[in-house]
Amino acid sequence: MKRTYIIRAWALSVALLLTVAILICATLILQPKYVSASPEGSLTEEYYASVKETNHDVLFIGDCEVYESFVPAILWQEYGISSYVRGGAQQLVWHSYYMLEDALRYETPKTVVFNVLALKYGEPQKEAYNRLALDGMAWSKTKLDAIHASKTDEESLASYIWPLLRYHSRWKELTSEDFRYAFADKPTVSHSGYLMQTDIVPYEYQEGQKPRPLADYTLPQTAMDYLDRMRSLCEEKGIELILIKAPTDSIFYHWYDEWDEQITAYAEKHRLSYYNFIPLADEIGIDMTTDTYDAGVHLNVYGAEKMTRYFGKILTENHSAPDRRGDTALAAVWDARLAAYEAEKTAAAHP
Amino acid sequence: MSFTSAAFILFAVLTLLIYYTVPKRGQWIVLLISSFLFYLSAGGWYLPFILVTILSTWLCALGIRRRDRLDEDYLAAHKADMTKEERKAFKNNAKKKKRPYLVGGLVFNFAILGVLKYTGFVLSGVNDLLAIFGSKGVTVPSLILPLGISYYIFRSTAYLIDVYWGKTEAEGNIAKYALFISFFPAVLQGPISRHKDLAPQFFTPHNAEWSNLSEGGLRVLWGFFKKVVIADTAMIAVKAIVASPDTMTGMYVLLLIILYSAVIYGDFTGGIDVTIGLARMMGLRLAENFDHPFASRSTQEYWNRWHITMGSYFTDYVFNPLSISAPMKKLSKWSKDKLGRGVGMRLPVYLATLITWFLTGLWHGASWNFIVWGLLNGAVILISRELSPLYAKFHKKFPSLKDRAAYGGFCAVRTFFLMGTIRILDCYRDVPVTFMAFGSVFYDFASWGDLAGGKLLQSLGLELWQCIAIALGTLVVFLVSHRSKTRPVLTEISERPWLFACSCAVLILVILIFGCYGIGFDAGDFIYQTQF
Numbered sequence: 001m002k003r004t005y006i007i008r009a010w011a012l013s014v015a016l017l018l019t020v021a022i023l024i025c026a027t028l029i030l031q032p033k034y035v036s037a038s039p040e041g042s043l044t045e046e047y048y049a050s051v052k053e054t055n056h057d058v059l060f061i062g063d064c065e066v067y068e069s070f071v072p073a074i075l076w077q078e079y080g081i082s083s084y085v086r087g088g089a090q091q092l093v094w095h096s097y098y099m100l101e102d103a104l105r106y107e108t109p110k111t112v113v114f115n116v117l118a119l120k121y122g123e124p125q126k127e128a129y130n131r132l133a134l135d136g137m138a139w140s141k142t143k144l145d146a147i148h149a150s151k152t153d154e155e156s157l158a159s160y161i162w163p164l165l166r167y168h169s170r171w172k173e174l175t176s177e178d179f180r181y182a183f184a185d186k187p188t189v190s191h192s193g194y195l196m197q198t199d200i201v202p203y204e205y206q207e208g209q210k211p212r213p214l215a216d217y218t219l220p221q222t223a224m225d226y227l228d229r230m231r232s233l234c235e236e237k238g239i240e241l242i243l244i245k246a247p248t249d250s251i252f253y254h255w256y257d258e259w260d261e262q263i264t265a266y267a268e269k270h271r272l273s274y275y276n277f278i279p280l281a282d283e284i285g286i287d288m289t290t291d292t293y294d295a296g297v298h299l300n301v302y303g304a305e306k307m308t309r310y311f312g313k314i315l316t317e318n319h320s321a322p323d324r325r326g327d328t329a330l331a332a333v334w335d336a337r338l339a340a341y342e343a344e345k346t347a348a349a350h351p
Numbered sequence: 352m353s354f355t356s357a358a359f360i361l362f363a364v365l366t367l368l369i370y371y372t373v374p375k376r377g378q379w380i381v382l383l384i385s386s387f388l389f390y391l392s393a394g395g396w397y398l399p400f401i402l403v404t405i406l407s408t409w410l411c412a413l414g415i416r417r418r419d420r421l422d423e424d425y426l427a428a429h430k431a432d433m434t435k436e437e438r439k440a441f442k443n444n445a446k447k448k449k450r451p452y453l454v455g456g457l458v459f460n461f462a463i464l465g466v467l468k469y470t471g472f473v474l475s476g477v478n479d480l481l482a483i484f485g486s487k488g489v490t491v492p493s494l495i496l497p498l499g500i501s502y503y504i505f506r507s508t509a510y511l512i513d514v515y516w517g518k519t520e521a522e523g524n525i526a527k528y529a530l531f532i533s534f535f536p537a538v539l540q541g542p543i544s545r546h547k548d549l550a551p552q553f554f555t556p557h558n559a560e561w562s563n564l565s566e567g568g569l570r571v572l573w574g575f576f577k578k579v580v581i582a583d584t585a586m587i588a589v590k591a592i593v594a595s596p597d598t599m600t601g602m603y604v605l606l607l608i609i610l611y612s613a614v615i616y617g618d619f620t621g622g623i624d625v626t627i628g629l630a631r632m633m634g635l636r637l638a639e640n641f642d643h644p645f646a647s648r649s650t651q652e653y654w655n656r657w658h659i660t661m662g663s664y665f666t667d668y669v670f671n672p673l674s675i676s677a678p679m680k681k682l683s684k685w686s687k688d689k690l691g692r693g694v695g696m697r698l699p700v701y702l703a704t705l706i707t708w709f710l711t712g713l714w715h716g717a718s719w720n721f722i723v724w725g726l727l728n729g730a731v732i733l734i735s736r737e738l739s740p741l742y743a744k745f746h747k748k749f750p751s752l753k754d755r756a757a758y759g760g761f762c763a764v765r766t767f768f769l770m771g772t773i774r775i776l777d778c779y780r781d782v783p784v785t786f787m788a789f790g791s792v793f794y795d796f797a798s799w800g801d802l803a804g805g806k807l808l809q810s811l812g813l814e815l816w817q818c819i820a821i822a823l824g825t826l827v828v829f830l831v832s833h834r835s836k837t838r839p840v841l842t843e844i845s846e847r848p849w850l851f852a853c854s855c856a857v858l859i860l861v862i863l864i865f866g867c868y869g870i871g872f873d874a875g876d877f878i879y880q881t882q883f
Contacts, residue, residue: 004848007848007849008561008848010848011848011849011851011852012848012852014852015852015853015855015856016852016856018856019855019856019859019860022856022860023859023860023863026860026863026864127870154870155870156356156357158357159869159870164863164864165357165863165868165869166869166870168863168864168865168866168868168869169864169869171864172814172816
């Protein structure tokens with residue numbers, strides 16, 4: 001009788017251990033690595049390594065327009081500002097709110113810069129973008145809240161806790177990268193949150209092309225509520241919140257005047273700075289024949305550097321962003337980051 | 352809370368843990384609370400309906416018991432003073448006195464089912480009729496349909512009839528009776544267990560025994576495997592074919608017959624495996640609902656092996672009482688006198704069979720396709736019966752054929768396709784479309800070209816690995832089912848610890864990695880859980 005119990009216990013334990021081990025391996029292999037394909041999925045995760053090395057005085061928050069318009073390495077080089085971009089592909093306003101809440105668990109920046117384009121969305125859009133934004137977020141109550149706020153009807157919390165439930169069928173599209181980085185560290189894809197794009201695909205205006213008129217130009221209440229929460233959080237922590245609109249303004253991602261008026265009114269009401277860079281594109285020096293990699297939707301590295309230099313000046317002159325170049329320890333960290341940035345840019349220019 | 356959801360798995364595990372932790376006399380209370388929490392999770396509005404059914408059938412059964420006891424006491428006291436005839440008259444009178452409780456309970460509960468499930472169907476039919484005469488018609492109300500109503504009404508009415516017939520004792524404790532009706536693994540899709548078989552098990556203490564936990568657990572995994580690896584994957588192709596009845600004809604309809612058989616088998620038997628397995632883990636043995644149905648050599652045999660508890664409900668509570676009812680006896684006598692002995696013998700049986708199958712179809716769903724499905728099954732059974740003398744002659748001429756495996760296989764395949772063909776009414780849910788689609792099998796031969804052209808997978812919306820998963824999964828199920836004819840394979844496996852542990856590990860991995868679930872897949876709830 002005792003022997004039977006022992007055999008059962010052994011059999012179950014071995015099978016359980018083996019199953020768990022295989023499931024862990026399967027999960028690690030099947031999870032997307034976000035390196036060559038959809039590198040945007042690595043942006044959230046890369047923040048934690050950066051904040052371990054150094055704190056940031058300026059934190060950029062928002063959608064693709066922030067991680068393609070602001071280069072922290074240039075901000076450091078030109079103005080000595082320590083900054084980071086916590087942006088993501090179609091990062092909606094609640095993603096941004098929780099990115100900020102998450103960042104505040106590690107540091108308290110002096111300034112938070114929020115790009116307002118995502119305020120046009122009042123509802124979760126697509127599961128894929130939720131995964132890009134949230135897969136890499138460190139586990140905390142903030143992440144749980146972020147998942148609850150973001151998930152579409154078809155998503156489940158369980159699939160975030162155990163990604164195998166989401167990615168179990170990826171085995172048919174696995175690449176060598178999935179095995180290589182399943183058990184080893186991944187290479188960094190961004191430069192302090194900036195995702196470098198070096199291609200040049202000029203914007204070509206076509207006669208008669210006009211942005212689609214909307215039935216209702218009111219920015220969704222849900223989005224504005226999250227903006228309010230972001231503002232309150234900043235106020236509570238003594239952080240200055242700056243609202244910006246990146247200088248790109250394509251037909252498909254058009255920034256309507258009616259939206260601009262609402263943000264201007266909001267900023268005035270709450271005494272926030274709001275910079276709409278669309279009308280300032282010429283002054284910044286952006287040339288849509290050379291400074292965009294996707295026909296005017298986003299800036300490439302050349303446009304982003306111009307934008308960064310322009311905004312760096314504003315941050316220094318109008319918002320007292322500190323120049324930290326005198327801090328040798330910090331300078332060493334940033335010099336290394338700058339070198340990595342320059343190396344990638346040079347490599348891309350001379351492949 | 353779908354059986355395949357993470358929430359349900361967590362719920363079931365927690366229930367099991369609490370079930371075996373509390374003092375044994377409280378085990379049934381844990382099940383009762385879990386059952387109501389499970390039912391509440393589907394929506395608070397459903398709860399009053401199941402409570403009304405529980406209360407009404409419980410009260411009616413108590414009424415019958417009270418009458419029975421009064422009559423028994425009277426009979427015991429006066430037995431010596433009564434003649435045989437007087438006793439018989441007294442018993443008949445006693446039966447009449449308790450009948451209102453039975454009729455009241457049945458009418459009330461079937462009225463609830465009828466109103467909630469069939470009002471829309473009836474009014475739509477009325478509107479169609481009125482439209483012919485140019486009339487505007489009436490508004491069809493949108494009524495809620497409590498989850499599992501068809502099952503719990505059947506379970507409760509079967510209980511009431513059994514109490515009336517004296518086949519089971521009326522339960523005095525409403526909470527205990529409520530557990531019998533609402534027991535969460537079985538409330539949505541059966542099996543329709545009988546009170547005398549299941550209820551006593553709830554109230555006997557259960558220890559956490561290895562045999563129950565291992566065999567039950569393995570059966571739950573086996574059910575998930577059939578559901579998410581076979582049924583849900585094959586469902587992708589079924590949906591693709593059904594969505595294009597005009598273009599996906601001929602060969603595709605034949606494929607639909609095969610694939611939908613895999614879907615309904617995997618889905619329904621998978622769901623029942625989860626139900627029976629989970630109950631077994633609690634030390635409870637529910638009635639089996641399937642007995643290798645696709646090995647059946649005839650339609651009659653198929654229906655003795657498929658959805659057994661539903662079949663026995665209709666046999667015991669509809670067909671048999673109907674066949675021996677006074678109107679049927681009158682009809683039999685009349686037809687024998689007027690139409691001859693042959694017709695007179697057949698007419699009541701035919702009528703009872705068709706009425707039973709009409710009701711079976713109607714129970715499956717409030718639409719014409721289910722009614723036609725039911726009547727076709729009845730018709731096939733009656734035609735088979737009419738042809739039985741021919742079969743007998745044939746077998747007399749070829750006596751050795753009956754015992755040959757090849758002939759048995761032929762009969763099984765024939766029954767499979769016959770049942771599968773009728774079953775596609777459930778896919779198209781439109782009678783004329785179904786008949787036209789099936790007709791195309793006999794004239795659309797061009798569609799067979801897709802088999803060679805490599806267009807097949809694309810048309811079905813399947814990837815190659817999914818086809819392999821369906822084929823291999825079906826093969827494994829077939830082998831296990833075949834092997835289980837003598838003794839259930841799952842029982843054998845669960846008795847060998849190493850084999851059991853490895854089987855569980857393999858099943859978990861296969862379900863998790865090759866299962867059709869999550870985003871990107873369109874896995875549905877269990878068909879029988881959502882339809883009824």
